[in-house]
Amino acid sequence: MQFLTHNASARLPTQYGDFDLHVFHDNRTNVEHIALTCGDIMRSPQPLVRVHSECLTGDVFASTRCDCGEQLHHAQQLIQEHGHGLVLYLKNHEGRGIGLSNKMRAYALQDQGLDTVEANEALGLPVDGRSYEAAAEMLAFFEINTVRLLTNNSAKRSALETLGITVHQQVPLLTQPTAENLKYLQTKSAKLGHIIPDLMG
Ligand SMILES: [Zn+2]
Incomplete structure (x- = not known):
């Protein structure tokens, strides 16, 4: 691996079933990314993979401003039902890569009427500053190249x-829109190319 070092692994039982949690240190950014694996992934020809961008507010605090937490848990559930797969949890992706402080600044602007794209632009920040080399390296570590x-x-x-x-197939992760996240989901669909069937048509 070029940027990552595998540091540690252990079993992680969850509400959804048993996973193994693997920690990778990113030498470029000093953060620790996580691969949550289920089953014998190295023998699975096209495993289900969720590449999840860290969202502290959604993943940990159950924020209803976005659907990240719901998507993460839904992915864990689907992977368990399927019997094998991985969640790659990228730790430097908060707020589509702008960090937690800037995400909160963008939220404050959104409360004044800007959408998620306009708010980043008003702050002079990229609309999407994420890169995925760490995800690709973790997949390579598990010898996976088709997902x-x-x-x-x-x-x-x-x-x-x-x-x-x-990418053999793109599997949608459907979540239930709420009053709080409806505008956010509509903006992701209209401006960021997200396929959200409930909002189409
Ligand atoms: Zn989120």
Whole structure:
């Protein structure tokens, strides 16, 4: 691996079933990324993979401003039902890569009427500053180069394909829109190329 070092692994029983948690240190950014694996992934020809961008507010505090936590847990559930797969949890992706402080600044602007894209632009920040080399390296560590990707985000699919990962299938992760996140989901669908069937038509 070029940027990552595998540091540790252990079994992680969860509400959804048993996973193994693997920690990778990113030598470029000093953060620790996580691969949560289920089953014998090295023998699975096209494992289900969720490449999840850290969202502290959604993943930990159950924020209803976005659907990240719901997507993460839904992915864990689907992977368990399927019997094998991985969640790659990328720790430097908070707020589509702008960090937690800037995400909160963007939220404050959104409360004044800007959408998620306009708010980043008003702050002079990229609309999407994420890169996926760490995800590609973790997949390489497990000798996986073909995946069935759990995502609504076609840009994520393209980013992985650019890094040499074959996306055999894009599997949507449907969540229930709420009053708080409806505008956010509509903006992701209209401006960021997300496929969110409930909002189409
Ligand atoms: Zn989120």
